[in-house]
Amino acid sequence: MTNLQGTVAVVTGGGRGIGREIALHQSRGGAKVAVLARTTREIEETAGLIGQEGGTAIAVAVDLVDTAAVEKALQNVVDALGEIDTLVNNHGSFRAFGPIWECDPQIWWGDVEINLRGTFNTSRVAAPAMLARGRGRIVNLVGGGTGTSFPNGSGYAASKAAIMRFTECLDDTTKAGGVRAFAVDPGLVRTAMTELQLNSDAGKAHLPNIQQLFDDGINVPPSRAAALIADIAAGRFDALAGRMLRGVDDRDSLERDMEAIAAQDGRALRISSLDLQSL
Structure with missing residues (x-):
């Protein structure tokens, strides 16, 4: 088990799915965990599960789009658990499916904003305190559309x-x-977000490949x-800070390849060298 004894972790979107699993893994490594999301019931359930395993966790309900609320929430974490060593921005929204002219503009923009x-709001609070102590790690979850086009999922992909x-x-x-x-x-994980894609009329119409991927066993x-x-x-x-790592990666192989990945400037958003020559 990874040793995280003596650390404090904040996990956003930690009430269910991937976020809950992240929070549990942080605790199992020995970290004290703050579980953040808007839905109090869900984050209290996650904190309760951690407590049942003998860990320490608190649930902090917060709207991450509200700058002042985020500032207050993270101060509450520090007051309750201590200075933050790890911030995991796992929260996510993907409700706007379809061509942009068929999407509700407020829903589309809501995906981007959340x-x-x-992610900006939590990072702007946590990073200065980490810098003052000379250590800390911030992990931001990405996904479909990060490096490639995502037809009919432009808001999520752009964000x-x-x-x-x-x-x-x-x-x-x-x-x-x-x-x-x-x-x-x-990677593609079956969550409440993907259930909406699978079961809503808009998701069935515009994202049928999601169901196919699950049918194929992914x-x-x-x-x-x-x-x-x-x-x-x-x-x-x-050694891979600033780059994208994947849940599907074999971690031992990834560790062996770190120097090569960094030397090749891999796992990053880049314009190709050929394109750069034309600029």
Whole structure:
């Protein structure tokens, strides 16, 4: 088990699915965990599960789009558990399916705002405190559309690509001060979000490939991303800070390949060298 003794972790979107598994893995490694989301019942359930296993956790209900609320929530975490060592931005919204002219503009923008602004809001509070202590890790979850087109999922894809670039910028800004940022793609996991894609009329009409992927047996256990993030929190993959790691990765192979990935500038958003020559 990864050793996270003496650390404090914050997990957003921690009330269910991938976020709950991340929170449990952080606790099993020895971290004290703050579970954040809007739905009080769900985050209290996660905190309760951690308590049943002998861990320490608190549930903090917060709207991550509300800047002042995020500031207050993270201060409450520090007051209750201590300074934050690991921030995991797992929260996500994907409700706008279809061509942009068929999407409700408010729902489309809501996906972008929750995903991107929520990540910005937590990071802007946590990073300075981490820098003051000379250590810390921020993990931002990305996903479909990060590096490729996502037809009929443009809001989600745009937000995730932006989070990837945000992660790179953040890491380049903070790494000299001992704070590292990572992006993690958990892979296709069956969650409440994918259930909406599978069962809503808009999802069936515009994202039929999601059902096909599940039918083909592609369903990554949430424990894969959770175990990876626990290793990130422990420092195992610091050489890949600023880059994207994946839940489907074999972690031992990833560790062996770290130097080569960094040397090739892999796992990052980049314009090809050929394109750069034409600029």
